[in-house]
Amino acid sequence: MPAASNKQRKMNEKEIQAVKQRFGIIGTNSRLNRAIEVALQVAKTDLSVLVTGESGVGKEFFPQIIHNFSTRKHGPYFAINCGAIPEGTIDSELFGHEKGAYTDAKSERKGYFEIANGGTLFLDEVGELPLQTQVRLLRVLETGEFIRMGSSQVLKTSVRVVTATNLDMRQAIRSGRFREDLYYRLSAVEIRVPPLRERKEDIPLLFRKFALDFSDKYRMPAIRLNEEATRLLQSYYWNGNIRQLKNVAERVSIIETNHDITAETLRRYLPENEMETGLQPLSSFQASGDTYMNERELLYKVLFDMRKDITELKQQMAQQSQQPIQPSVVNVGTPMVKMGASTDTPSDEEFQQVEEVHDEPDSIVEIEKEAIRRALERFHGNRKATAQALGMGERTLYRKIKEYGL
Ligand SMILES: Nc1ncnc2c1ncn2[C@@H]1O[C@H](COP(=O)(O)OP(=O)(O)O)[C@@H](O)[C@H]1O
Ligand SMILES: [Mg+2]
Known part of the structure; x- marks a missing residue:
C-alpha cells in the first residue's frame, strides 16, 4: 500500500540521518543515501559485501556501519589493509601460524580469522591479495574452515567479511590477478560509493565541515568561500575525492591569513590540469590528496x-x-x-x-x-x-x- 511504503521511506530517511550523524558522514546526495540504506539493509544478514568506489570517496564508513548494525556488533571488528601487508606475511596475518612455521616464527600466532571469531573483518584493498591467499580466503568463506600456516589441524571460525577496492575488479579478473569465483563470493552485495564530482551538491557542505574542523583544531576563525570560489570547487575534477578536498581545506586554513577566500586564492591550491577542461585526468589515476601532475x-x-x-x-x-x-x-x-x-x-x-x-x-x-x-x-x-x-x-x-x- 502506498501509505505504508511512504511510512517505510520516512523511517528509512530518519535512520539514514541517524547513521550520518553517528559516523560523521556529510552529504545529501541520493546515491550516497542509497548506499547507506543498502548497508543498513544487509547489516542484519551475513552476506558478503564489496564496497567499491574511487580512492577517497569514504568507503571505510561502510564496513563500520554494517558491523555496528549487525548482530555481531558486540563482537570484534578488525580492518586490514591487504595492499600494505607484504606478500610473505599476509597468510600468516590472516590465518595465523604455528611455532616454527617459518625460520623467524618463534612462537605460535593467531591470525585475524581466528581472533575476529564472532565479529567482522574488513579487508580493504582486497584486489591486492596474492593469488595463493585468495584460495585460502575462498575456502574460509565457503566452509568457515582454515588452517594455520605450518599446521594440519582444521580450525573453525565465524567471521563476517566486508571488502573494499578501488580497482576495476572485472579487469583484474580478465588479467588473471583476481579469482573470478572469489569475486562472486565477495560481492553478494556490492555497495558503490559515488565519486565527489558526481555529487557536486555535497561539495560546499563538506568544505564547510572541514573548514570548521580545522578552525577548531588550529584555534583560528574558519575560512569562508565566496560564491565564485564555491563554484570553482564544484567544477573541479577531484581525482582524490573527499580525501583531497579535506586536504585542500586544511592547507587553505593553515596558510591563508585572510579568511574570506576568493576563487583566485583557491585556484592556487588546485592542481591546474585537474580543472574541468577538455582534458580530464585518466580515471584510473588515484591522486593522493595534494598530488600534482604535470x-x-x-x-x-x-x-x-x-x-x-x-x-x-x-x-x-x-x-x-x-x-x-x-x-x-x-x-x-x-x-x-x-x-x-x-x-x-x-x-x-x-x-x-x-x-x-x-x-x-x-x-x-x-x-x-x-x-x-x-x-x-x-x-x-x-x-x-x-x-x-x-x-x-x-x-x-x-x-x-x-x-x-x-
Ligand atoms: N561523506 C563524508 N563526510 C565526511 N567525511 C568524509 C566523507 N567521505 C569521506 N570522508 C573523509 O574522507 C577521507 C577518506 O575517506 P576513506 O573512507 O578513507 O576513503 P576510501 O577508503 O574510499 O579511500 C576520510 O578522512 C574520511 O573521513
Ligand atoms: Mg580506504
Missing part, C-alpha cells in the same frame, strides 16, 4: 595504460587461439627478473610481468623507470603514495624498484 606525467600515465592494454590483448589473443603463451613467457630464469620476486615459484602475476619486461622495447622500459624515479622523488620515497599515483600495486612497485635498481 603534462609529462600525464603522458607517462597514458603510456602505462597502453602497456597494460597491450599485455591484456596479447593474453586474450593467446587464449583465443588456444595456443600456449609464447616462449618469451618461459624465459623466467634471468637474474634481473628473479631479484624482486619471491623465492617461491613465480605466481601467474609474475609470469605476466616477466613477459612485459622482456617484450618491451628499451625506450618504454626507460620511460617507466623514469616515471617511477620521478614519482618516488615527488612522494619523498613513500612507496604507497607512489604506487597509487602510478596506478600499480605496492608489490609491483617494490619489485620494479629492485629491478631497475632505483
Whole structure:
C-alpha cells in the first residue's frame, strides 16, 4: 500500500540521518543515501559485501556501519589493509601460524580469522591479495574452515567479511590477478560509493565541515568561500575525492591569513590540469590528496595504460587461439627478473610481468623507470603514495624498484 511504503521511506530517511550523524558522514546526495540504506539493509544478514568506489570517496564508513548494525556488533571488528601487508606475511596475518612455521616464527600466532571469531573483518584493498591467499580466503568463506600456516589441524571460525577496492575488479579478473569465483563470493552485495564530482551538491557542505574542523583544531576563525570560489570547487575534477578536498581545506586554513577566500586564492591550491577542461585526468589515476601532475606525467600515465592494454590483448589473443603463451613467457630464469620476486615459484602475476619486461622495447622500459624515479622523488620515497599515483600495486612497485635498481 502506498501509505505504508511512504511510512517505510520516512523511517528509512530518519535512520539514514541517524547513521550520518553517528559516523560523521556529510552529504545529501541520493546515491550516497542509497548506499547507506543498502548497508543498513544487509547489516542484519551475513552476506558478503564489496564496497567499491574511487580512492577517497569514504568507503571505510561502510564496513563500520554494517558491523555496528549487525548482530555481531558486540563482537570484534578488525580492518586490514591487504595492499600494505607484504606478500610473505599476509597468510600468516590472516590465518595465523604455528611455532616454527617459518625460520623467524618463534612462537605460535593467531591470525585475524581466528581472533575476529564472532565479529567482522574488513579487508580493504582486497584486489591486492596474492593469488595463493585468495584460495585460502575462498575456502574460509565457503566452509568457515582454515588452517594455520605450518599446521594440519582444521580450525573453525565465524567471521563476517566486508571488502573494499578501488580497482576495476572485472579487469583484474580478465588479467588473471583476481579469482573470478572469489569475486562472486565477495560481492553478494556490492555497495558503490559515488565519486565527489558526481555529487557536486555535497561539495560546499563538506568544505564547510572541514573548514570548521580545522578552525577548531588550529584555534583560528574558519575560512569562508565566496560564491565564485564555491563554484570553482564544484567544477573541479577531484581525482582524490573527499580525501583531497579535506586536504585542500586544511592547507587553505593553515596558510591563508585572510579568511574570506576568493576563487583566485583557491585556484592556487588546485592542481591546474585537474580543472574541468577538455582534458580530464585518466580515471584510473588515484591522486593522493595534494598530488600534482604535470603534462609529462600525464603522458607517462597514458603510456602505462597502453602497456597494460597491450599485455591484456596479447593474453586474450593467446587464449583465443588456444595456443600456449609464447616462449618469451618461459624465459623466467634471468637474474634481473628473479631479484624482486619471491623465492617461491613465480605466481601467474609474475609470469605476466616477466613477459612485459622482456617484450618491451628499451625506450618504454626507460620511460617507466623514469616515471617511477620521478614519482618516488615527488612522494619523498613513500612507496604507497607512489604506487597509487602510478596506478600499480605496492608489490609491483617494490619489485620494479629492485629491478631497475632505483
Ligand atoms: N561523506 C563524508 N563526510 C565526511 N567525511 C568524509 C566523507 N567521505 C569521506 N570522508 C573523509 O574522507 C577521507 C577518506 O575517506 P576513506 O573512507 O578513507 O576513503 P576510501 O577508503 O574510499 O579511500 C576520510 O578522512 C574520511 O573521513
Ligand atoms: Mg580506504
